Amino acid sequence: MSSASTITTSNATASTSEEAGSAAQRDRRKRILDATFALATEGGFDAVQMRAVAEKADVALGTLYRYFPSKVHLLVSALARVLERTETNTRAHEVPGDTSADRVIFVMKRITRGMQGDPRLTEALTRAFMFADASVAQEIHVVGTHLTSILTHAIRPDADEATPEDVVIARVIGDVWLSALVAWVTGRSTAAQTGSHLETAIALLLRD
Amino acid sequence: MSSASTITTSNATASTSEEAGSAAQRDRRKRILDATFALATEGGFDAVQMRAVAEKADVALGTLYRYFPSKVHLLVSALARVLERTETNTRAHEVPGDTSADRVIFVMKRITRGMQGDPRLTEALTRAFMFADASVAQEIHVVGTHLTSILTHAIRPDADEATPEDVVIARVIGDVWLSALVAWVTGRSTAAQTGSHLETAIALLLRD
DNA sequence: GCCATAATAGGAACACGTTCCAGTTTGTGC
DNA sequence: GCACAAACTGGAACGTGTTCCTATTATGGC
Numbered sequence: 001m002s003s004a005s006t007i008t009t010s011n012a013t014a015s016t017s018e019e020a021g022s023a024a025q026r027d028r029r030k031r032i033l034d035a036t037f038a039l040a041t042e043g044g045f046d047a048v049q050m051r052a053v054a055e056k057a058d059v060a061l062g063t064l065y066r067y068f069p070s071k072v073h074l075l076v077s078a079l080a081r082v083l084e085r086t087e088t089n090t091r092a093h094e095v096p097g098d099t100s101a102d103r104v105i106f107v108m109k110r111i112t113r114g115m116q117g118d119p120r121l122t123e124a125l126t127r128a129f130m131f132a133d134a135s136v137a138q139e140i141h142v143v144g145t146h147l148t149s150i151l152t153h154a155i156r157p158d159a160d161e162a163t164p165e166d167v168v169i170a171r172v173i174g175d176v177w178l179s180a181l182v183a184w185v186t187g188r189s190t191a192a193q194t195g196s197h198l199e200t201a202i203a204l205l206l207r208d
Numbered sequence: 209m210s211s212a213s214t215i216t217t218s219n220a221t222a223s224t225s226e227e228a229g230s231a232a233q234r235d236r237r238k239r240i241l242d243a244t245f246a247l248a249t250e251g252g253f254d255a256v257q258m259r260a261v262a263e264k265a266d267v268a269l270g271t272l273y274r275y276f277p278s279k280v281h282l283l284v285s286a287l288a289r290v291l292e293r294t295e296t297n298t299r300a301h302e303v304p305g306d307t308s309a310d311r312v313i314f315v316m317k318r319i320t321r322g323m324q325g326d327p328r329l330t331e332a333l334t335r336a337f338m339f340a341d342a343s344v345a346q347e348i349h350v351v352g353t354h355l356t357s358i359l360t361h362a363i364r365p366d367a368d369e370a371t372p373e374d375v376v377i378a379r380v381i382g383d384v385w386l387s388a389l390v391a392w393v394t395g396r397s398t399a400a401q402t403g404s405h406l407e408t409a410i411a412l413l414l415r416d
Numbered sequence: 417g418c419c420a421t422a423a424t425a426g427g428a429a430c431a432c433g434t435t436c437c438a439g440t441t442t443g444t445g446c
Numbered sequence: 447g448c449a450c451a452a453a454c455t456g457g458a459a460c461g462t463g464t465t466c467c468t469a470t471t472a473t474g475g476c
Contacts, residue, residue, distance in 0.1 A: 022473085024423095024472085046462095050462075050463060051462080051463090060426060060427090061425090061427085062423095062424070062466085063423080066423075066424085071464090127339060127341070132394055133253075133335070133393075140396060144396075169412065171405065172380075172412065175388070175409075179387060180383070185342075187342035188345050188348060188349065188352075197376075205413065254432095259433090267454080268454060269434090269457085270456085270457095271453080273435080
């Protein structure tokens with residue numbers, strides 16, 4: 001287990017967006033996701049083996065598949081949980097910075113730093129997200145919504161609702177961020193290059 | 209087989225960038241890639257099964273793995289072949305458009321239209337590219353090089369060499385394009401939305 | 417409390433990517 | 447041509463994601 005995990009993966013008083021089912025079901029779902037985080041943090045995508053997740057979560061393999069219909073669904077749901085909490089945190093505190101660009105850079109750098117602190121977990125989540133096919137569209141949409149929301153909030157913290165222009169820019173930044181993450185995960189670029197690329201892109205997009 | 213394939217996958221007088229080995233070896237490599245295109249065009253990522261590729265290319269499974277050490281290597285190499293030819297075509301003819309943005313939009317729309325004409329092939333290539341891990345870094349780098357070259361050429365057709373600024377912008381556009389492709393492949397956005405998103409991003413990035 | 421139904425456990429079975437091996441063919445230096 | 451190395455064939459075997467099945471255990475209505 002990594003000693004100084006930077007990505008929050010445990011919850012005290014579970015209060016996630018999508019709640020359904022009995023307490024036992026929520027508990028199983030949580031145990032499964034916890035096991036997923038633990039295995040992914042230790043060994044990345046390959047270490048998240050469905051049999052291992054089931055055993056660690058103390059559920060049968062069939063039960064695991066009842067909750068998450070595939071390994072990719074499982075990992076994308078895990079990514080959604082990470083971003084959901086990031087969104088909550090971001091909205092709870094004021095984002096520092098005088099310009100949109102500064103605030104967005106601040107937020108994205110914090111997320112990126114967090115993910116780079118858990119490289120194997122990041123690899124697992126990123127690759128799953130990118131490998132997803134149409135059947136995972138719903139889970140992916142949740143991830144995209146959180147990401148866009150985090151970014152539009154950083155662009156215009158006072159607004160209740162984001163303008164269409166902001167949403168477009170936020171999406172582009174999200175695209176660049178994901179691509180940068182993929183490049184970093186696959187060893188094509190260093191952490192420094194990733195940060196610099198992201199910063200340049202944000203400066204280009206928010207230069208008004 | 210799709211009747212009006214828009215992505216060029218056949219070559220008359222093979223003259224690719226990376227040539228090595230005997231004629232027989234080049235022939236095998238070509239047969240393998242041809243089989244890959246055929247299977248991917250018909251059934252997408254899942255239909256590109258290593259045993260099926262080997263059989264269609266008339267080589268043993270072990271030989272296939274000698275040429276391409278994994279399914280992802282195989283598909284990313286196929287993507288590299290597509291982009292290599294696109295680059296050749298793009299550089300052969302003058303790109304229409306008065307501004308950088310117009311030219312880039314023209315080029316990207318042509319590529320995008322081509323890929324959308326072969327949705328299953330596109331799905332196979334895109335997902336493989338995105339799923340690649342560090343061991344595929346070399347093949348991925350080839351893809352990135354071609355893409356950047358296509359884009360910098362569209363931005364500044366007369367220049368012999370791209371400026372660092374152009375390269376950065378080209379990379380960002382490439383990032384957006386890939387993300388848009390993923391969104392389209394996974395059914396999260398329509399072809400029209402993909403084109404519009406790309407166009408907006410390019411306009412934002414090349415608005416000077 | 418009792419029944420009907422759904423959910424879970426436990427594990428076998430299957431598919432496909434990947435590895436490995438023994439035997440055969442092809443290519444190369446002499 | 448010959449000897450040797452490299453490449454190729456055909457196929458078995460293994461690991462992991464996924465599916466399926468039966469027995470057992472919670473759950474909710476009466």
